[in-house]
Amino acid sequence: MAEKLVRMSTVPHPELERWRSEFPILENRTYLNSCSLGALSHRSMGYLDEYQELWGTMGASAWYELWIGRLRELRGRVAELWNASPSEIALTPSVSAALSSVGSAIDYTRRNRVVVAELDFPTQIYQWMVKPGVEVVRVPSDDGIGIPPERWAEYIDERTAVVATSHVFYSTGYIQELPTIAAAAHAAGALFVVDGYQAAGQMPVDPRALGADVYVSGPLKWLLGGPGMAFLWVKEERIRELEPTIASWFGARDQFQFNAEEFHFRDDAARFELGTPAIPTMYTALGGIEIILEAGPRAIRDRVAALTEDLVTRLEGAGVSLRIASEAERRSGIVMLKIENAAEVVARLAERKIIVDHRGPHVRVSPHFYNTLEENDLFMAALSGAGARAGDRGV
Template identity: 70%
Template sequence: MSSIPHAELEAFRTEFPILQTRTYLNSCSLGALSRRSMGYLGEYQALWNTMGASAWYELWMGRIGQLKQTVATMWNADEKEIALSPSVSGALSSIASAIDYTKRNKIVVAELDFPTLVYQWLARNDVEVVRVPSDDGIGVPPERWAEYVDERTALVATSHVFYGTGYVQDLAPIAKAARDAGALFLVDGYQSAGQIRVDPRAVDADIYVAGPLKWLCGGPGIAFLWVRQERIAELRPTIASWFGARDQFQFRNDELEFRDDAGRFSMGTPAVPTVYTALGGLEIFAEAGQDRIYERIAALTEDVVTLAQEAGFELKIAEDPARRSGIVLIRNDDAPAAVRRLADKNIIVDHRAGYVRVSPHFYNTPEENRKFIAALRG
């Protein structure tokens, strides 16, 4: 009998066409596309073909609002704290432009963070970027952050889950280090939203960014930005879009008044097709149940870890299972070639820096884990 919980969630496999022809274990790169999302995308196309621009005012703006409310509910937040952006880069650019660096010009990040998170500040010549080192290349001891954060620190920015190791950070000590120094705390949740619980206020973040591309199965073109209500008024961007303006449909071009809510950080017209596909993914996510999804991903992850270790593979993962997420790195001398060979067998995974990267989602099965490990051994 399988020890993987919530076998009832396998009923959702029929929602994802790729699972009918492939063993898809690469959700940390791109979540599978659902029939629900494809149907909603067809609805969007039909509205464009029948209503034209009037669809904007009568329906599409409502769908944008629905997406923001859905994200707010999922994150235990207020809709006024949620903004949409074309990408995490766009969201971070807006936030970066709103910070005063004249008295505090130090940004603290982790050396294991995804480049996008760091590039926003490396591109500036008025800040110093300090990277907190890792001893093992897997995680960063949470107590270490306090050593690098001081009265010059404007922002502490780091990942909830490290993309290259799947390591889940303990955010509370990092938040405390930022708070004690009077710095803002920003969390990149692009690899966490959809596979572990996200509650930005509970982890004492000021800013949290994520998107539907990966574990939320909504596709590219939109990012979700949460800004703590108490911080919004003090953060005034110096880059702007008409979606960030108060009373945007007054079309004033002689003055700019920002919205009072997190919408002030919106970067341009949202990608309406992705609004629709994201709603499809989030709808399935809600129906499947967050807690059930998280429990199943954790069990499938431990299953693939056990199978890989029994097969003699070297893994790059956290020693403590509590710090693991649904991303497993398996050492391979020629990881790109291994990924290509697996693809020839209709097994889809990815690779990073000498490792094959596998990421089981709630719609995967223990049988697929075994099939993957057997093929990788072969």
Template identity: 35%
Template structure:
């Protein structure tokens, strides 16, 4: 799949001078996305107002995200962040009468932060085992009293990929709703919310979705959405904007005016991803990550991710001084994303095997000379 970087690498100016491997934190900015941001700016600078155009762009972005995950547009809400999405979801569950929520120790810290703030819920944490999450853990920890199970599609620290369809089957059998954090997967791993049986899914745009901070998307299954009454809802979540009736479908989870500049960026970015096709992106990323895993081992580097299962879309390398190493790499124009004692190399469709090998060479050199 080396033709992907050959076709699209020219769209990313940063790649002319840097090795950009930080998609798990912030992807490279594509020229079409940059132009969309400039379009928003210019519309205000030269026209004074752009409300109608911004609303149209918002609906375009909604449709593109729905296409990306196999949903219908009315099943997608536009929210400021994945954290805001989960806050809104948490405010909507009282109708079910059950008070037990579970999340995993692989979830991003924002997930426990949300549930710790809701004292009316009983919360349990599903522990991983040696860096993996066997399905038996979900069988054990989800009970008949569980109203919601929160899981990450991909572990933010090392790229471990979970079988969401299998987890959804367990959750449904136990009578629990399933919320999936797809921030680390949307854009490089194909997602089909209908085929998988997902109830809710959220993803932001600044990582593999090629956008900037300020906007995220919340999918809520249409049969479920109309039964929920989120307390975290405001005029963009109302039928006409000015009356008290909830909007139909997932739109009721929306609050105030979106960050339109981020919406413009998201619309351009999602359009590019859908044009390329996420299955093609996944094949490419898997190929170069598999090569990088082998190359890192040859260089004597220790991988942080547990082996087995689906090939992660990042290569996580253990380094007790990861932030220090990342800072040194940045001086060499290699951009990666450290996290705790791990250096994460997270490529996208614009990266090559050579990018990954160059970064690994630099990490090995820094590690040896520390």
């Protein structure tokens, strides 16, 4: 593997590199796997200390006096990140749970179709596959990378109850042009549901401006908050139209009345919440989202895009075949390398303290704002000695 092209010499927002000391893993690893799990920060660890301290000293009163307030704070932070109102935010156990709750609120008797992308993350498609009477329609991708936004209209009609797809495809990093898809969904009278797990945290997100009715993401990846929770936004105007057929006391209007005779949904998005939330994740998520807000999603996007372009240029120069969008503005911080023995290569890189991931015959590399060009160098150097076999053409 011989590298021919000259790499870029700077990335924008060098001031963001001061955040590196927040993330212990960056001291001893080249961590390029934020699309699987974002790095843990000292801020989140500090919050975890608060969790243990309060539990250890206050017991259940930590709930009533402090944790309920912290949950409110987290909803507020998510709202701030998404230019939304806190009343539009619900905290759910996972993206799957959020989609299950929203999906349970839809009447499929008159319209029984749900239109998805064949490139969507499986959990998103499974939601609808298991619903009795629902027909899942998959919008195909010609190149296995993206879908032209105009194509969606061909698959959406008066039988469509929901159009549900990803903001960014997890296996190619392709950023979908959501407003065009939203327009097609709304013209047919369908609800537009977006899975933004691979978008929020690596770029600015405004679900309302994107045309979504429902937008879901979570702290695990780009939002640096770890596993155990998801964030659900439901457009104010849609909340009361959507009455789930699964429920929990956290979604009840008078939660602390403990009235088992009557149930009324809350009027805000918290109606979709499903039981006691994961408080440790609430804390780590607060740390992560604060950092993303302070670093700034616009600056993060610019930096991630530059790091991505540097990787792309260098990999292509080295003859590595990639599975990413051909237009740079459709690319995000997920670079897929076609490598037949991807699992083996990922393991060899890990031995050299370079952490990336694999999906089938692809090595998946995902730089976040805290990564640097020097780390791209380290990755490139290690890749050349990792015994990679070309998936398509020369490596």
